[in-house]
Amino acid sequence: MLFIAMFMLLSAGISYLSGMDSAFYPLLLSSLLTALLGAFPLIFVGKREQITNKEGFCIVVGAWLVACVVSMFPYLIWGGEFSLVNAWFESVSGLTTTGSTILNDVEALPRGLQFWRMSSTWIGGMGVVMFALVVLPSMGRSKMMLSNVELSTMAKDNYRYRSQIIVQILLVVYVGLTVLSTVLLKMAGMNWFDALCHAMSACATSGFSTKNASIAYFNSPAIDTILIFAMATAGVHFGLIYATVTGKRSNIFRSEVTCWYFGMLLAGGVLIAVSLFAADIYPTLTASFRYAMFQFVSVVTTTGFATADSNTWTSFAVILLIFGSIVCACAGSTAGGIKVNRLVLAGKMMRTRLRQQQHPNAIIRIRLDGVIQENEALHAVMIFIVTYLMFILAGTVFGTMLGVDLTTSFTGAVASMGNVGPGFGEVGSMDNFSAMPAAFKVSNSLLMLLGRLEIFGLIQIFFIKWWR
Template identity: 35%
Template sequence: MIHFKEIAKIMGALLLLIAVLMVPAVIFSIYFGEDPWPILVSMCISSVVGGIFFFSFSKQDQNIRKREGYLIVALSWVFMTLFGMLPFILSAEIKSFQDALFETMSGLTTTGASILTDIEAMDKGLLFWRSMTQWIGGLGIIVLTVAIFPLLGIGGIELFVAESPGPTSDKVHPRISETAKRLWYLYVGLTVAATLLYWVGGMTFFDAINHALTTMATGGFSTKNSSMAYYDSAFIQYVAIFFMFLAGTNFTVIYFGLIGKFKRVLQSDEFKTYAFALLAFSVILFYPIINKGGVDYELAFRKSMFQVVSLVTTTGFVTDDYTQYGQGATFVFFMLLFLGGSAGSTAGGIKFVRHLTFVKNSWLEFKRLVHPRAVVPLIINGDRVTGRIITHIMNFLLIYLLTFVIGALVLSLMGYDLPTSLGAVATCLGNVGPAIGNVGPVDNFAFFSGSAKVFLSFIMLLGRLELFTILILFTPFFWRAN
């Protein structure tokens, strides 16, 4: 049977953690002379509910199995969204439940799609909390909680497996809690570095820390209405490109690079494919930008590389309206919504390792047809990929495609035009932000109906937790007793 009391205890711990993470937003509210009470009341509500859940079941010590792991991950995103949206609702900055749900889910899933039409008019404390939701969701609140679970007397291996982005689970340390801690140390360190460089580049400290939070989370929320286009600075844009690239890289690869194990970095087929693809698409899209005229070569390449890195890493920052460079370029940018970053990164999307597995296995299938008796293994990162993993990836790709098609069909039936429906579902499922149609890089999602926003929020959750973690809850055998 499922240990619901243990799940309630963990939900309580998560809510207490959310309350603590609201503290910086309160500080910024007070510093800028704003009303801190909406965030303070939200902290109190989260603390009280979290405290009741946690301390009522604090003596629970059942082992967390796979079923509990999936439930905890799914419910944690629901709880974080419901309590994370309280500051927006209590402040009346976002008036409707559907809008607050969409904005908070977009933050926590690091999608970056927004319903706000005037971001700069929002209180600074709320803007910081909005950015913080993306930073929390970036590497996953579950991984953070796994790092502190030993202090709570809770084991965390099943949670890490259920939440970790991507099909691989390379570990930098044999103990799961140590892995989570080291990943978060790296995450925090890179966020601090990005903050300092943005600040040096000319941003205010407030803008610098907000953009650093959302860059490393590959989220894309900005404190400016025009996103990164507001900063007409080559330095700032190159800093953003660099840290978006790092955020879309497998964090274990970054870790091994930092400790000098460069052989491990070079052995990563996914990293090499990821880096090559970013460069290749930047070169391809350089030409329609330069042909448009009005820009020099450096600016054209910077525009191309920024948008390619932003979309592939699912960050969603904008420096230009890429739909103005012709239908061919627009279609290429639309295709980038389906790539995703590396497994084990903060990026969303399908992930390069899945694409790499699909392409390599498809190529080897031709060889198997010619030599049916030959044993032709699939090798990635120097290791043989088992048939079970290949099947899992193929199933994922098929379900991802079906989800995209069905989602676009649902929006179309709601009355939205086809380009907008395709773009909205693609960008929400891939946790990207901008797309095509009426949700292009200079548009937002405010025009969608309340029901459409709730539907797209669910699509964002599906994409962030990589389909299976959510869809498995709708299968009858998941709930059957052992």
């Protein structure tokens, strides 16, 4: 909370430098309130050397929920389009790095509040990395049904993360990628403010933009290319990126998962490009590939930036984009979704099942990145995938009960659960959630939290009294 308060104060400073716009006092007051709330336990709650599993878990989940609440303060105090439900939706969307919005006119926001939106999503991205590198491995297989597949299978040699290494990963990879992207975007034609905001959004795989038309506003192949690089990189396990940069043996080029990930990005982009060119939506194959690649990388990495209205694309392209929105990028990144790791393991499990039917007495072990996967870990993967799809179904059914059309309900649930942002129908890449019923916004914000905290991370809070 103190970290959030610091960024609120920084946003107030941006507001002050912009001529003390209308967001200055809301941001300053929000910073003070959040700092007081954060300082209270720091002062009055005694430190402990050891904390239990329950306490640690409650701290993590509680921190996410409280962060969503305090991040509403600037929106509520400023007013405008931000009702209570809208402020909650925007806050959750930012911190979970979903990037969906209720704003009809983003450009009408004062610069300080625009920077706060980007700060909230950048903070959320950092929280996601911490969650993936620190919390998930400590959750325990039997209690949390999450298994160490999130990390141990991603890197060989049992790459372990100490506190010192985690700080280095955040500084070198997350902050470094943000700085590099900012400089490149400035060189490509953006002003410094837009460059920084879009770099923060891309590295957090959020998709918040300072423009109503998102990246389409700039209409620049150079900007599209830089953002494709930033988004695709942010979708890789951050530990592997760090290992690659520092010359470790367990790097991106030796990872089976990242090979599947980049292969999926390239194949999806090419197939969509051919579909768009064949349907005569774009005049040249080059233009088709530019737009197809950007949109596909954007949804797979759960960033949600847009350079075109994908509602007008072919059915084949839409299906591939929905598939990308469900699978998404790699574990250990800022992306949401089922993750490529689980998809690869699910494919290997199906292949193993077929081989065992042919050779009933054979003992076949499943490996990922050279690491043998235990049956308990494989079981957890399938449970996660089934539960994930069930929540998408529940979100779809609830949306249709509220009178929302099927396409909007389904793709809205997919986009929220995967922290992708845009769906199709009324919540397409060039639209937003402003016209949706309040109950639909609330349900989708809950899906965002479920997807962000890996489903069982959030559900488990309701069953703590049964923990043993």
